Amino acid sequence: MKPRPLARAFFARPTLVVARDLVGCVLVHDTDDGRTSGKIVEAEAYTEDDPGCHAFRGKTPRNAPMFERPGTAYVYFTYGMHWCLNAVTEREDVAGAVLIRAVEPIDGIELMRVRRGAIRDRDLARGPGRLTQALAIARDQNRADLTRGSLFIAAGERVPEEAVAATPRIGLGNTQDGRRWRFAVRGNQWVSGGKIETAPRKRVSSRRS
Numbered sequence: 500m501k502p503r504p505l506a507r508a509f510f511a512r513p514t515l516v517v518a519r520d521l522v523g524c525v526l527v528h529d530t531d532d533g534r535t536s537g538k539i540v541e542a543e544a545y546t547e548d549d550p551g552c553h554a555f556r557g558k559t560p561r562n563a564p565m566f567e568r569p570g571t572a573y574v575y576f577t578y579g580m581h582w583c584l585n586a587v588t589e590r591e592d593v594a595g596a597v598l599i600r601a602v603e604p605i606d607g608i609e610l611m612r613v614r615r616g617a618i619r620d621r622d623l624a625r626g627p628g629r630l631t632q633a634l635a636i637a638r639d640q641n642r643a644d645l646t647r648g649s650l651f652i653a654a655g656e657r658v659p660e661e662a663v664a665a666t667p668r669i670g671l672g673n674t675q676d677g678r679r680w681r682f683a684v685r686g687n688q689w690v691s692g693g694k695i696e697t698a699p700r701k702r703v704s705s706r707r708s
Contacts, residue, residue, distance in 0.1 A: 502527055502536070502653035504646045510569035514588040514595035518544035519665075519682050521586065523658040526602050528634040529649040533610050535634045537602025537624050538655055541683040541690045543668045545585070547594035549678070551671045554594035564642050565594040572650060574631075574641040581628030582637045586645055586652065600627050600669070600681070602634075603689040626691040658684055664695045 502525055510517055519542075527536040545552040553562040553575070564573040565587055573585040573596050589595035602624045604611055611623045611633040624630035631637065636650065643650045665679040669692050683690045686697040 502651075504651035504653055505570075507568065507570045507646050510586060510588050510645070511590055512569075512588065514544045514546050514597060515680060517586070517588045518542045518597040518680065519663065521597055521599070521652070522663055522682050522684060523655045525605065525653045525655045526584075526599060526630075526634065527606075527651055527653055528636060528640075530635050532635070533607050535607035535610055536605045537630065537634070537689075538605060539599055539601075539652075540603050540687045541599075541601035541681070543598040543600055543682075544588075544680040545596050545598065546589075549680075551668065551678075552594065552596075558594070562594065565596050566592055567642070568644075570644060570646040572640055572643040572645050574636060574638065574643075576638070577628075582631040583627040584631055584636050584640070598627060599630065601625050601683070601689050601691045602630050603687065604633070621688055625689050629691075662686075662697075666695070 521539050521542045524539050525536055526539055547554040554565045558566055564571050568591050569588055571587040573587050575583055584599045585596035587596050604623055615623050615633050624633045640650050645652050662685050664683050664685050666681045668681045683695055685695045688694055
């Protein structure tokens with residue numbers, strides 16, 4: 500079945516809700532070289548009242564896409580070498596975005612291998628900088644409309660709650676005030692920062708009442 504982009508209404512919701520619901524969706528990029536896509540297995544939420552957010556101190560030329568229509572792509576350059584892709588959330592003029600941290604490859608794995616070089620497949624799109632390289636996402640995709648066009652996010656299969664871990668975000672240290680705003684699929688080898696163990700099974704008491 501041909502993937503269809505999510506509607507703008509999907510993104511026009513609270514950032515944490517969107518971040519959780521993006522897990523299991525499919526990120527697609529069509530280029531002249533071909534299609535690459537992957538199931539989103541890890542995402543992080545950022546809101547304007549969060550010290551870890553680019554928009555915490557207000558609007559700037561760099562973070563301006565975060566204030567635009569929900570469903571807009573916010574692509575920024577970091578560490579002088581990596582592009583990172585975010586999906587803008589909330590309503591217009593309220594900054595919020597979800598960083599796509601990792602995808603499990605679906606289409607165009609051979610093309611991803613060419614773009615990423617001679618590495619093991621597990622590292623093709625495990626991490627925000629790796630996935631943008633694998634899917635050829637860079638400056639030209641900043642402000643792209645993720646609800647239409649060549650770069651979009653499509654619905655996938657809903658990942659059950661027990662299969663998704665909520666953890667502190669990566670790289671923000673102890674400044675998160677207990678925020679567990681990173682959502683990742685348990686037991687998935689494509690998640691960045693090491694595979695998250697599956698949730699322990701609940702023990703069923705054998706005692707009879």
